[in-house]
Amino acid sequence: MYQSKIKGLGKYVPDNIVTNEDLSKIMETSDEWIVERTGIKERRHIDKKSDDTTAVMGKKAAMQAIERSGVDKDDIDLIVFATLSPDYYFPGCGVQIQDMLSIHTCPAIDVRNQCSGYVYALSIADQFIKTGMYKNILVIGSENHSGGLDMTTRGRSVSVIFGDGAGAAVVGRSENEGQGILSTHLHSQGEFAEELALIGPSTNHWVPEIIKENPQENIPYFPYMNGQLVFKNAVVRFSEVIMEGLQKNNLEVSDLDMLIPHQANLRIAQFIQKKFKLNDDQVYNNIQRYGNTTAASIPIALTEAWEEGKIKEGDHVVLAAFGSGFTWASAILKW
Numbered sequence: 366m367y368q369s370k371i372k373g374l375g376k377y378v379p380d381n382i383v384t385n386e387d388l389s390k391i392m393e394t395s396d397e398w399i400v401e402r403t404g405i406k407e408r409r410h411i412d413k414k415s416d417d418t419t420a421v422m423g424k425k426a427a428m429q430a431i432e433r434s435g436v437d438k439d440d441i442d443l444i445v446f447a448t449l450s451p452d453y454y455f456p457g458c459g460v461q462i463q464d465m466l467s468i469h470t471c472p473a474i475d476v477r478n479q480c481s482g483y484v485y486a487l488s489i490a491d492q493f494i495k496t497g498m499y500k501n502i503l504v505i506g507s508e509n510h511s512g513g514l515d516m517t518t519r520g521r522s523v524s525v526i527f528g529d530g531a532g533a534a535v536v537g538r539s540e541n542e543g544q545g546i547l548s549t550h551l552h553s554q555g556e557f558a559e560e561l562a563l564i565g566p567s568t569n570h571w572v573p574e575i576i577k578e579n580p581q582e583n584i585p586y587f588p589y590m591n592g593q594l595v596f597k598n599a600v601v602r603f604s605e606v607i608m609e610g611l612q613k614n615n616l617e618v619s620d621l622d623m624l625i626p627h628q629a630n631l632r633i634a635q636f637i638q639k640k641f642k643l644n645d646d647q648v649y650n651n652i653q654r655y656g657n658t659t660a661a662s663i664p665i666a667l668t669e670a671w672e673e674g675k676i677k678e679g680d681h682v683v684l685a686a687f688g689s690g691f692t693w694a695s696a697i698l699k700w
């Protein structure tokens with residue numbers, strides 16, 4: 366059995382900054398409300414005149430991760446792409462990356478686990494490395510939320526939260542025993558599928574049918590979120606899945622050097638920080654600047670924490686996510 370390790374990290378966010386003030390000009394909201402409830406000050410939205418899409422942003426993050434990993438792109442054996450906002454209904458973005466980076470005809474898997482998507486994707490990569498089937502895997506999380514949000518007062522409880530961006534990692538074989546991905550833990554609870562969802566378009570809700578049935582209101586092809594239910598479940602599941610990962614590796618909370626929570630809401634991260642009695646240096650947050658970028662949030666935050674020198678060799682790093690599905694997941698890493 367081999368052990369897997371993150372060999373290179375990359376990120377990309379569009380230049381276009383959208384502040385809370387900007388949003389308050391197009392819907393009934395305020396900087397005060399958004400900061401108080403979510404911690405978000407600004408987020409990035411794709412400039413519609415640029416060539417950025419979910420796949421293109423993923424490619425940009427991937428190129429940086431590949432370069433930093435020292436792995437030749439021709440030695441990538443597998444692409445795993447996590448997103449809830451693909452460029453096409455099908456095929457998924459993974460195959461676009463294979464083409465955009467001119468990688469040989471390697472397999473490409475698309476993961477659809479929303480906010481937990483990146484940890485699911487990392488877990489898939491980890492299994493393929495462990496078995497020895499593949500040596501180098503490109504794991505990407507990318508989201509273009511701004512292309513599909515209801516930017517009116519009707520959609521404000523969702524649309525002020527989400528932002529665009531991408532993060533990526535090259536996962537390969539660890540040369541040092543005990544260093545790398547120690548374990549991953551994945552969960553789902555489909556009874557809450559519709560509590561945070563974009564129902565259509567889908568095979569059950571096709572566009573002409575939606576428009577006919579909902580000429581004005583309750584349009585189900587914008588995301589819906591039962592915010593309070595999601596919040597209540599998030600704080601419970603985040604805590605559970607972090608503890609599950611630590612216990613699996615005989616680690617205590619005091620062994621944790623850096624927690625990278627999915628950037629869902631600063632209040633959720635602060636709740637977890639307080640519950641586990643972690644200090645500010647042990648939890649990385651950047652939701653203030655990027656909003657919630659769903660599958661991209663963990664790899665963007667991990668990349669920034671690493672770039673800022675906040676993760677050092679030998680550190681125990683915990684990635685934890687919760688979101689639509691409901692799904693939740695964690696990964697325990699020794700850096």
Ligand code: UT7
Nearest residue numbers: 394395398402480521522525592593595596599629630688
């Ligand atoms: O990443 C996936 C996981 N996602 C999460 O974990 C998100 C979890 N949930 C949350 O973070 C919070 O529930 C939200 C930030 C989404 C909402 O905060 P809340 O404190 O639960 O607010 P609420 O939805 O209960 O709304 C409170 C009030 C309502 O007005 P009334 O009915 O009290 O008059 C809303 O209409 O705030 C109003 N409201 C807004 N006001 C200004 C909702 N959105 C906005 C807005 N600006 N953007």
